[in-house]
Amino acid sequence: MAHVMKCSQCGATAVINMPQHRLKLCAEHLVPWVAKMVQKAIERYELFTPDERILVAVSGGKDSLALWDILEQLGYQTEGLHIHLGIDDEGYSDASLAKTAAFAQERGLLLHVVNVREIYGQSIVEVARGRRGGRTCAVCGLVKRHIMNEMAHEDGYDAIATGHNLDDEAAVLLMNTLHWERRFLSKQGPLLPSIHPRLARKVKPLVLLYERETAAYAIVRGIDYVMQECPYAVGASSIRAKGILNQLERHSPGTKVQFYLGFLRAREDGWLPSDRGLDGSVAACPRCGQPTTADGLCAFCRLWEGVR
């Protein structure tokens, strides 16, 4: 006979078991626990303060919508930014925008929407296809970073918050370690400070939470998020890395959190160099004004050469 899994705090039926914390929680106690973990990350890594204006990058997925919901509950000053990437496969981008807009409208939150195809003339898929060796995921990252920095600079936000969780970070760390990507290892973390007036501070308030916990939070809070995976993320190396880490986690609960937080502590203790600066000399891109280490146009403006 199966036993009833009970909430460690009140004895009601638990909805989630988190063996790495030796904690089982019911729906009622999960919500404040998740918010507490986010507040802990904000304070521990000095991500931002209640006086600052935060631009939350919202894709329509569980993590970013949960993040926006939590930051609002905690009383931070937030506005959302959704970037419509023009991924038409399976109606992905339209569905993502619809879920994000509905979330914001239901809660009376301010959402800014940037439509890549309308502004730049092509979707990220189309512009990647037109480039030799252009991979959609790399182009997507480049375009999103540029738009987020531009908006944060023009509208005076203090930081850009993204929904990266501990699984995302641990997967990237695993890949960076396997390839000894020293430059990335020196920078990866919950806080990327602003090292130039045109580059906003980037923060990841969900870094103390497993992906499973943010998903559970989203379900318990009734957040209607996009469940379909980005068609271009299928088979992504980050998903394979997550699979490997979850196998280890199953046999040894806490492996992921120890791996990631141990890395951050090791770097703080000087085991790894901590590099927050830009590589090489920096100049303003003659077209968009954002800093670049390239001679001439920045990578973003070069991408759109011949399109606009």
Place this chain on the structure above:
Amino acid sequence: MSEATIRYHDRTWQMRSGMTVRDAMKKLELDPQTVLAVRNKKLVNEETLLEPGDEIRLVNVISGG
């Protein structure tokens, strides 16, 4: 009806009532680390017993990016 319906992505399976959600996940070769179970829009834990007529949706929690 002595079976429960399990949905995952666009597929459905009939499973014997009395087994646990964890048993159902194992039968589908799913890692309980990577899926959550939802019944009537409510999250349920993996020790939950399947009741006759239950409709359980398994939600993938792993995303790329």
